Amino acid sequence: MSVQSLNAERQVWIYTQMLRIRTFEERVKRTFTDHPGVIRGHTHLADGAEASIVGSLSHFREGDAALATYRCHGYPLTLGSDPKAMMAEVYGRADGLCKGLGGSMHLTDVKRGFLGTSGIVGAGIPHAAGAAWAAQLRKRGDVVFCFFGDGASKQGAFHETLNIASLWKLPAVFVMENNGYNVVTTTAQEDANAAAGEPLSVKAKAYALPGVTVDGTDPLAVYRTVGEAVERARAGRGPTLVESKVYRLSAHGNIIAPPGVPLHYPEHEAIAVFGKREEYEAALRGDPVPRFRGTLILGGVLTSAQADELAARIAGEIEEAVSFALKSPFPKLESALEYNYA
């Protein structure tokens, strides 16, 4: 689909997915208070990155694939995964997307092209390149979307993979969601380009690749930028590195604690650690979800009543997912021993 053809319906679709992600993530977060103990381990939310995720995946078509990190709720939701199965997975239940074996960090929905995630920073980047090799061999113009964080670009896996992807002209789009932080480290504290005031897309030069930076809070800008990269990849002209600038609106993840300590989401690190409340509040003012709602309403694409109705419908959908997940039984104990081997 070219940028021109982004009709009203499609714009509403984008907004709908953004809102579904936001609602899902807020509901996940509320689980920590509403149903303590139901979510375990480490959960990472995508709130703030919705425009980037949906703007990118609006180019996804049958045969394409997407891979991501532990911060993975947004992608399958956009690709059509059932939020009931997703929530059940986050709650560790038998009806979970991954039968309760993977949890929040490892959502996978192969039927919808969401091939998997790795919880190890950077490790999923070569996986995406491998899937792109498979796509290249199929010769149907399929593309692989590879999502990862700014921090991941400091792993060797990023470097090694982009070089090969460029050499082999793999049909992949590398979307770096630069949310300004790796946990409690700012990008400028850990990245030499950032420290020098340069965009992270400069790194593409080390691989003779196009590198572009886009405002990841604007779904239409992401749509256009990623769209060009996708076209390039489908045409066999190789991969692109897209730096998509977002701001995560929650902390990195829930607190890290041994069993027995109730988990919760702390305040965002900008406030809790750096005391930069203004930074966080500026991000909140630029919150992509209400902003895009405003754009659509101002543009006459959506009425405010329609938007409210949509929000209510989505709230219901996600509420249903929670009820479903809470009712879903735990997996049978022996199922813990299945699936190690095919």
Next chain:
Amino acid sequence: MSVQSLNAERQVWIYTQMLRIRTFEERVKRTFTDHPGVIRGHTHLADGAEASIVGSLSHFREGDAALATYRCHGYPLTLGSDPKAMMAEVYGRADGLCKGLGGSMHLTDVKRGFLGTSGIVGAGIPHAAGAAWAAQLRKRGDVVFCFFGDGASKQGAFHETLNIASLWKLPAVFVMENNGYNVVTTTAQEDANAAAGEPLSVKAKAYALPGVTVDGTDPLAVYRTVGEAVERARAGRGPTLVESKVYRLSAHGNIIAPPGVPLHYPEHEAIAVFGKREEYEAALRGDPVPRFRGTLILGGVLTSAQADELAARIAGEIEEAVSFALKSPFPKLESALEYNYA
């Protein structure tokens, strides 16, 4: 020492070291035919890279350190290591630089600032950065020279280390000896910048570092380029990536074979594998050692008789190293169990 002060004596010193390296390497190679079985495993020669090695290390001063790869004979020789102990090490003898425990790939001479080598591609690059941190803390303007191949720049270790070195302004000079090959793979076959016709020093952009390319067969050019990088590092202004373009005049290493098969050096891959004899012959015509000899003689720095005399003296020195090494006993068996722990 600034570029201006490169007086005749110093130029002759550079040539002398270059010739010592060449003579040492040719003598090592001859061991395979003259004394079959004496050298084991895998030996990698530096012939062709002499100008780059000596031009770089002519800036080495007390307190500095150098680290390199398995292709490591040239550096300690330049830094003043005893060729007798070096040859004894290559022959696995008790009087070896590393007591016969390391062999050709792992020459180390801490007293002369040659801290060590890794046989794992890329692995030594962070070691050099670590030594540079130590140098930084000493606050005496000490610098660390880090030598590695073009192929090594495809390892994650290269990427991760250069980013940190840049961020921390470590006093290191990263000298990439680009000899056009990783074993039997040409640089353009494995490097996206090279495939795009770009110099490999472009990679420095991904780390907001200066990246320069120099003709590594010209010792004076290397002297100047590395000199600037060293000055920058000593002044606390951080590291530089120097791509030094050389051509290795021998094959990657001796053949790889199990015990019982006599080892030998095959022809250079350009000829043996790619059938590009012209490429190799062009490199031979540009051979840095006779070329610099010519430069010095033409420049009146050295007479041809003096040069011959020097060659004879060096031949004698290296011959002596061989005799010494051949006479040196094997290490005591139990010494194999020492040195695992300090």
Next chain:
Amino acid sequence: MALMPYIAAIDAGIHQEMRRDPKVLYFGQNLATTENHAFLAAYGPERVRVTPISETAEIGIAVGAAMAGLRPVVELYMAEFMLVAMDQVVNEAPRMRYMSGGQVKVPLVLKAGYGFTCGWAGQHTGTLSALFMGVPGLKVAVPATAADAKGLMASAIRDDNPVVFLHHYLLTLEQGEVPDGEYLVPFGKADVRRAGADVTIVATGWMVPRALGAAQQLAKEGIDAEVIDPRTVAPLDLDTILKSVDKTGRVVLVDQATRHASVSSVIAAELAEHGFRALRAPIIQVTAADTTIPYSEPLEAYVLPDEARIVAGVRTVLK
């Protein structure tokens, strides 16, 4: 003596050594990003630094800094993150001294948590000690108490060799009495955590409290179990274990790892050679089930060794 959590005791060990020796560095990801950080405030940015997510460079830098005379402590958080840099851990740090014929030493500490089995699922929960224990030149500490955490960390920093210091994540907040002032626990000295005459139980890390719990249960039935915590698995204090087996003739080895990747296998093998004459029953290993760790809570509990399984193991060897 002061009561403090395991995690605070580790910090105390690092402080003890950093105060004492200006050559000790401490660095890693997500630490010291503000001036309030305790170590940064105390020792300054020359010695305390945040790193990017670059384990290969982090550990490689530690190797180089150690070769150049410093004593780096690398904060790695989770043992699995060492896997991306495994070459530096097992094929660089412990080899450089040897290959140089003893010219260099490589004193460094790789501090990493492990065994975080509380919903961290498949990639963050491993018990990896056995991956490191057999590498010549490398030492491996696995403290199970706050006191050992402090004392072994301090000894690790003072050791002239590379040390993998594995703290158990599930013990993070466990309180324990920790000696004040300079405190060192030697490497290679097992601790007999409970003396007993009928059976020897060997366990490390989070399995130690499980083993002690099992011993308590067994005591009620009149079974007197000895519980040994090796504290370091490289070097491994076989003498203490052999002495115990000489007395009891029966052994249960407990390990949170999967069976074929366990320290318990290595101990069993040593006992099968050197303790064979004393053995009066098969050596039972109580390990995790042979599976990646599942996310869901009951499944996770199902695959891990627990008190009941240790008790059952003891019953088997007493049959």
Next chain:
Amino acid sequence: MALMPYIAAIDAGIHQEMRRDPKVLYFGQNLATTENHAFLAAYGPERVRVTPISETAEIGIAVGAAMAGLRPVVELYMAEFMLVAMDQVVNEAPRMRYMSGGQVKVPLVLKAGYGFTCGWAGQHTGTLSALFMGVPGLKVAVPATAADAKGLMASAIRDDNPVVFLHHYLLTLEQGEVPDGEYLVPFGKADVRRAGADVTIVATGWMVPRALGAAQQLAKEGIDAEVIDPRTVAPLDLDTILKSVDKTGRVVLVDQATRHASVSSVIAAELAEHGFRALRAPIIQVTAADTTIPYSEPLEAYVLPDEARIVAGVRTVLK
């Protein structure tokens, strides 16, 4: 049947599967850089590619390609080179299926040589099988003959799981009879390389010929040794070993690895539990000395297990 070197037999196994299944890929460093390369010529650049020195990406790409339906074989040359990518080997490839609840499978082969103890010194000579054998989801093949090399490689490629295929470098040119045409050797089936009644010797890789040599020496003294080659260490065919021990009551385990990083420890531990009643003597392990491998020839020989030490081990268990 055709007589061919071990290395050619591995190639034959790859060819067999590449001809049969267009989904099989073969790639790695320094292969297929000219059109004359046998695999490139036969299967073309879509399926056969040279890679940069980027093991993390190479293995990671294999994982992704496998998840997307292909069957990659990665040429890694030396087992140590997997260490820079260890996360992909032990924490990605074998976990993806499990964590997805069985949605994906990850059929791939990591082909790597090991044990190159002929002057390759400290960093290129390791026997790393034990590092991989305990990881759930991962299989590990260690062929000792040309026929097994072909048959296990073919089975590895057909297997729907990640397989680490470790060929022993010192066997590279060893000739062996190899069945023509389609040939598969099943995983998890040990081979009794010599039947015997008095003692069981278990060995893999280059240690198999050493063990057979020792058995021959012992035969002259009237000692009848059974020599078992497990051929794959994950899955490990314990039944065959246990059956043998039932008969002989005495075991010597031979491993080129250092003792605490050995497959032999794992086998010993299994026997100490499941074969205990049959054992009439301590389980002796004959392994490498606890050291990084030295460069110098006599020192290298000194630290490695050899026939004499195997014979000595057998004498000990027969005492």
